[in-house]
Amino acid sequence: MKLMAVTDDSQPILVLAQKIIQIQQIVDYIQIREKTKTAKEVVTLLEYLDKGAVPKDKIIVNSHLDIALSNGIQTIHLPERGLSGQQVKDQYPQLRIGRSIHDYVGAMEAERQGADYVLYGHCFETNSKKGKVPNGLSPIHEMKKNLKIPVFAIGGIHVDRVQALLDVKADGIAVMSGIFSATHPFAAAHQYREAIKDAIKL
Template structure:
């Protein structure tokens, strides 16, 4: 399983850059999901990260395909309301494309259009999706059976609920507030990584 850390759009550039740099050797992938920030701010953030030693291959740009292309970042995450996978794949075949999905039908469609993986959620109740019913691990299992591409689980996944998620055998988990809302993001990410990867991660430390 892979650990995906997703930024929460609640911090200044300085705070966010420091948090991401602190987890650069822990998380497998880091999604830049800052919907309220301008292109200039996103570009400045990316420059800070690269200067701080973050591996460009770990960065995934949410929605802003233009920003990814400008900085020669080859991974993008398309939201459910954004460009279709087919459209981006046809124009930029070199990109690694993830698609956010909320049902089996959407996951199957994303795979048909050429997505490299899908991000499925929300699995449990989460503050970022207040008022919306959780989809649960049963739906996660259905998605896993329906597509051959990797499935990343997202939504309300905590250290305590991770064992339940792992039983559905996702290819990875994505965590937002469980990392970036913590006072010590690196410590939170390390605990999650140990649970996700088990002995392999502990030996690497």
């Protein structure tokens, strides 16, 4: 099971860069999801990460196709209703594409359009989706029966919920506030990594 850290769009660029550099060796991927930041700020963040020796193959840029291309980032993450994955693949076949989805139908469509993985959520109650009923884990069962691409789960994933996600055969978990809002992001990321290891042993 892979571990993806997703930035929470609530921190200054330099602070965020420092946190990412701290956790880079523990997580498998870091998704840069800074929707309120300017393009210049996102580019500056990527420059900090480059100086901090964060491998580019670990970085995923959310939505900003132009920034990914101009900075040599090979993975772009698209929202459920955004650029067509097929169009992006046709123009830039070298790119790896992720797609946010919220149900089985969306997952199948994402795969049909050339997505290399899907990010399904939100699985549990979470402050970032306050008041919205979670989509639960059962759709992951159906996805894993029929999809050929990996399924990542996001939304309210605490350390003690890792086992439940492994039980439904999720290929990975994506964590936002559990890592980036933690007092000690390195320790928090390490806890998730250990929880994954422990769940796999059972």
